[in-house]
Amino acid sequence: MRLAEAVANRLPPLLQRRGLKAPFRGFYLTEVSGLRLLIADMDTSQVNFLERYTSGDLVNHLRVETGLPVYLAQNNGLRYVLLLSPPPRLPRKIELPADAPAHQVTLGMRVDGTLAQLGWGQMGHVLAAGMTGSGKSAFLRLLVWQALRDGLRLLLSDLDGATFPMLADHPALLQPIASAPVEALELIGRALGECDHRAALFKQSEGFPENIAEYNAHAVKAGKQPLPRVLVVLDEFSATAAAEPQIKALIAALGWRGRKFGLNVVFAAQEFTKELVGPLREQVSLAVCFRVRSAELARRVGCEGAERISPNRPGLALTDRWGPLQTCFVDKSLFEANAVRKAALTEEERLIAVRAAAGGGHISIPLLTVWGWSEWKARRLLESWERRGWLVRDGVNRRISPKLRELVSNPQPPQSASNPSNRLKSLITECSGDADVPAGEKL
CATH class of the missing domain: 1.10.10 (Arc Repressor Mutant, subunit A)
Structure with a gap:
């Protein structure tokens, strides 16, 4: 009770410090499935610009200031749900669900039991950091498998040859997998060349398209071939940039042009120097950090605490978007071409x-x-x-x-489905139901 009261007293001044009103109708303490929750019920009739109260930046600020997981409930009004109990532990392994939707990138499971999913356009460019054995390579294969399922073309750099050996000579590759820094430089040039090609097509298209979605809509309407997205994966990127310094000058162009013309770029490495992170952070929309060597590196990529991830938890990562995430796993056997196509x-x-x-x-x-x-x-x-x-x-x-x-013509290939516990998702749904306030004790 004391913790709940202390947190309830802190929420109004936290909002006010950000220039927001704090019209809370009440605070309620309840328990669902053994988890203790504090529900902060907001009077939305007194709120202007509701999006300011539901922004990810504000929710993250509340998490940092209270030290507690904070969730939004918006089915009926607006409530902040704060978890007072220790959060449920993420599973040690979660395979990509068999019903993962096409054209949505399923990344992993969040602490509330929901799956982190984004469209390719929403995901944008990704920074992935992690030591050997942390799960970074499996994460890259997860992205590539879903790219193949969704019909994307590939540009892959794999210097050690251990991440994508099963994809050598794959028809989705725009050019052979780069296995040396100079080949990775050529691959980036190929990606920029694809941007040039698409820029010319955009100019010839009706409607003056500003992005690939608009271009493809016009192309389909005109009976023309739409452009597939391209996934560019640059594994061991730091080593490549160190060997080929001119790559750093190409990052900005690849970043902003790629977003417009339908290229998603993944920059992956065990280590990112301060000089490299600067220009990269301006280009990436998502940072995923598996276990890393130092707290300084974790802070550098926006994922503080990643250095404390246990070496016995491969696939567990911190993100700058959702916090902890147990990334999904795809078995290498599923990269057989026919299995990928059928899964789409x-x-x-x-x-x-x-x-x-x-x-x-x-x-x-x-x-x-x-x-x-x-x-x-x-x-x-x-x-x-x-x-x-x-x-x-x-x-x-x-x-x-x-x-x-x-x-x-043939049945779908078997895939492992995952049906994880979804306690927090259920309880947040309960807390945002039709009742005026959730059942519980009023503070």
């Missing part, structure tokens, strides 16, 4: 494709609406299938392609 097709999509194939292969928005789909959902599906080469045009009509017929 959800069960619902597979049933639609089977039904279309049985009807001669024709598929259209009106047909899907007859089958119970909304027009908006049907359009999204067909645009997605066209981008992946699963549809071919027959005049103004569409047919499923031979590639899609092949995917649905």
Whole structure:
């Protein structure tokens, strides 16, 4: 009770110091599934600019100042949920769920039991740091596997040859995997060349597209081939930059041009020097730090405490976006080409494709609406299938392609599904339900 009262007394001045009102209707102490929670209920009728009260920056500030995990509950009004009990421990290993959505990058599990997921555009560029054996290489394979599933093209640098040996000569590669610093420099040049190529296509496109999503929307509408995203992974980046100093001058151009033209860049290394982190931090949208050697390095990349991660917890990382994260694991055997392609097709999509194939292969928005789909959902599906080469045009009509017929001709390959405990997600849902206040003791 004393801790709850102390925290409740601290919240109003914390908001006021940021120039915000603090119209709390009440503070409630409750317990769900053995976890003690403090619920701070906000009177939103007295709040201007609600987004200022729900920003990630504010929530992170409250976490730092209170020393407690803080969550938002917005289903009915606005409540801050503070966990007074020790948070549940993250699992030691979580395999990528079989139902992980396509075109969303599933990164791992957060302490509240939810999965950290971002669209490729939302994820942007990534900085990944970690010692040998910390799980960094497995994390890079996780990103690459999902890139292959979603039809991205690849540019990979793997100096020690241990991270991506199974992808040598893979058809998704825009050029061979770089195995030496000079080859990595050539690979970065290839990435910038792809930006030049796409810039020319953007200029020829109607609508003056500002990013790849806008360009592809116009391309599909005009019956042209959409541009796939490209995942660029630069493993052992610090060693590459030390051997080829001119790479540092290319980082800024690769960063800002890549975002516009659909390139996601991952800068990965065991160590990032102060001189290298400076320009990188301006380019990356997400830092993922596995166990590192020093507290100074952890602070440098924005993930304080990563040096304290146990060597017995591979895959556990700190992030500058979600805090602790147990990253998902993909077994190397799943990189077999046919398994990756089949995983890109959800069960619902597979049933639609089977039904279309049985009807001669024709598929259209009106047909899907007859089958119970909304027009908006049907359009999204067909645009997605066209981008992946699963549809071919027959005049103004569409047919499923031979590639899609092949995917649905055999059952889906088995994958390991993960059904982790979701206690915090459930309790936060309870706390944001229809009741005026959560059940519990009022402070």
